[in-house]
Amino acid sequence: MQTVWQGNFCKTVAIGGTLISLDSASMARPMDSRLHDLRAIGECKRVTITCISEVGWWDTHVLLADLMKAGGPREADQWTSDWSPSNAAGSCSLVEVESLTGAKTKFLVDTGWNVNYMDERLKAEGVDRMLKNGEIAFLYITHEHLDHFWGLEAVLRYNPEIKIIIPSSFQPPAMSYLGGADFAAAGPKNAIRHKGEIIKFQVGEITELMEGAVSVGFDVPIILKIRGEQSLYFNVKDAGLVLVTGCCHQNIVTFADYALNNLNAGGKLYGLYGGLHIAPFGTLEEEERGWIEKMGAYGFEKIAANHCTGLLAVQRMAELGYPLVKGTGSRGSQSDLYVGNGDSVVFG
Numbered sequence: 001m002q003t004v005w006q007g008n009f010c011k012t013v014a015i016g017g018t019l020i021s022l023d024s025a026s027m028a029r030p031m032d033s034r035l036h037d038l039r040a041i042g043e044c045k046r047v048t049i050t051c052i053s054e055v056g057w058w059d060t061h062v063l064l065a066d067l068m069k070a071g072g073p074r075e076a077d078q079w080t081s082d083w084s085p086s087n088a089a090g091s092c093s094l095v096e097v098e099s100l101t102g103a104k105t106k107f108l109v110d111t112g113w114n115v116n117y118m119d120e121r122l123k124a125e126g127v128d129r130m131l132k133n134g135e136i137a138f139l140y141i142t143h144e145h146l147d148h149f150w151g152l153e154a155v156l157r158y159n160p161e162i163k164i165i166i167p168s169s170f171q172p173p174a175m176s177y178l179g180g181a182d183f184a185a186a187g188p189k190n191a192i193r194h195k196g197e198i199i200k201f202q203v204g205e206i207t208e209l210m211e212g213a214v215s216v217g218f219d220v221p222i223i224l225k226i227r228g229e230q231s232l233y234f235n236v237k238d239a240g241l242v243l244v245t246g247c248c249h250q251n252i253v254t255f256a257d258y259a260l261n262n263l264n265a266g267g268k269l270y271g272l273y274g275g276l277h278i279a280p281f282g283t284l285e286e287e288e289r290g291w292i293e294k295m296g297a298y299g300f301e302k303i304a305a306n307h308c309t310g311l312l313a314v315q316r317m318a319e320l321g322y323p324l325v326k327g328t329g330s331r332g333s334q335s336d337l338y339v340g341n342g343d344s345v346v347f348g
């Protein structure tokens, strides 16, 4: 492996003999200098994921206009930019992991963006009741982007003491948001102070979540002046690894290669769920086409790519014959080509 560092940014990463060239905006730091030393993560029996909401925003034109007004993707600061409130929706999923002994653990991945919309979506899927009953073990936040984190109050309304797992890269505004804050210029408001335990998973490390499940924090610079996204890997017995992502700002190739080169789970990539940040704004770039084509080599058996996986990207995957899990295309989601709002996918 050879790694070349320039300033804060790693320009090339050779992982497992494959050289990946990445620009400073899309690459991740190498996680572990002992890539040959594979990490055992145990096994689980089954993972079931229900999409509470995958609609990040309603109108891409409105989002892009707001973004450009704020200085563009690299210059805009999400916490001070002026976002059109009626355009906000958000990403949130309910994960249920069944252990080899049959014990089930439920947790939420992200909280969406628009608090009132998220409240409706949580109610529609019965998650409000699960939160009140203490059935949801914890809330796992992938990254602090507006469409994944600003809907926090909708979750806290039903359980202000819920345990929250965040990446260590969370910045001061995000931390203050947990404690209750109003960012009037940008719009997010959390009127409910979180009173439970906050656990920071170190970016750049593998952290065990439960038997058969780990979180990995990718130290990646992201648009809107955010840094770091954490993603999940589940090792489903007799099936293989299931990869679950919020936005996959580390990119799908880095995400998948990381599993093959760092996790001791039989080397089989079985399932994929979540946002892949490919064509999120309605155009499919050359580099993104390349990622989609590379995905074919991993041998996924179930692909449930939604959220910031643009429709053009999903359509390209369908053309290539990838095993896409279809949804209902209802409750706000725009196509049945992917697992959308209220749809579930079972891995294992």
Ligand SMILES: [Fe+2]
Pocket: 056, 091, 145, 147, 148, 246, 247, 275, 307, 308
């Ligand atoms: Fe997103």
Ligand SMILES: [Fe+2]
Pocket: 143, 145, 247, 249
């Ligand atoms: Fe994101």
